[in-house]
C-alpha cells in the first residue's frame with residue numbers, strides 16, 4: 001500500500017519555526033492534506049514529539065514518527081527517525097550530551113517552545129538548539145541504527161548544512177540507502193552534477209517551518225498491506241527507510 005508522507009517538519013520548539021507550529025495545528029494541517037505519516041524533527045531535540053503523538057491520537061490524524069534533525073560536528077544536517085519515543089529520547093540524550101552548553105537568546109534566534117498535546121505552553125528549552133553537536137556523522141549513524149532508527153542526509157541539494165556540499169560527496173560507507181531532497185526538480189538538477197547518486201532512493205520532505213509549507217500528498221512510501229495501526233505503521237515506515 002502507498003503511504004503519503006512528510007517526514008521533516010519543525011514545531012515551535014525550533015527557534016526558526018513559526019509560533020503556530022503547534023502539535024494540534026501540525027496534525028490538523030497534515031490530516032487536512034491527507035498525509036498518512038509525518039515526522040516532527042526539531043533541531044537537536046524530540047521534546048515535542050510526545051505532544052504530537054498525543055495530538056494525532058486526539059484528532060485521528062496521521063501516524064507520527066518521532067525524530068529530530070541533528071547537526072553533526074561537520075555542520076551537516078541529518079534526519080533521524082526512531083521507532084518509538086523511548087528510542088527518540090535516548091538519541092536526544094546522546095546528542096544533547098554532545099551539545100556545547102550555550103544558552104538560547106530568544107531575542108536573536110527565536111523562542112524554543114515546549115508544548116503539550118493541547119497546544120499549551122509547558123516550558124521553554126533554554127539550551128541553544130541551533131548549533132552543531134560534537135559527534136560526527138558516522139558516530140551518529142551508529143547510534144541511530146543501534147536504536148532501530150535511521151539517519152538520512154537532509155536536504156542534500158541545498159548549499160547550507162548539506163552532506164553533499166560540505167564533504168563534496170556522500171561517503172560510500174555512510175549507512176543509508178536514502179537521501180533527502182527538497183523536490184524532484186532539485187533532485188534531477190543534483191543528479192546531473194552528481195550522477196554517482198543515482199543508486200540512492202529519494203525522499204522528498206517539506207522541511208516545513210510554517211503550516212502552509214507542509215507537503216501535499218504527492219510522495220509516498222510503499223508499505224506492506226498488513227501495516228495497520230499506529231505501531232505497525234511506524235515500524236513499516238522505519239523498515240522501508242532502513243539501509244539495505
Ligand SMILES: [Zn+2]
Pocket residue numbers: 069077154155161
Ligand atoms: Zn536542515
Ligand SMILES: [Zn+2]
Pocket residue numbers: 008010069207
Ligand atoms: Zn529542518
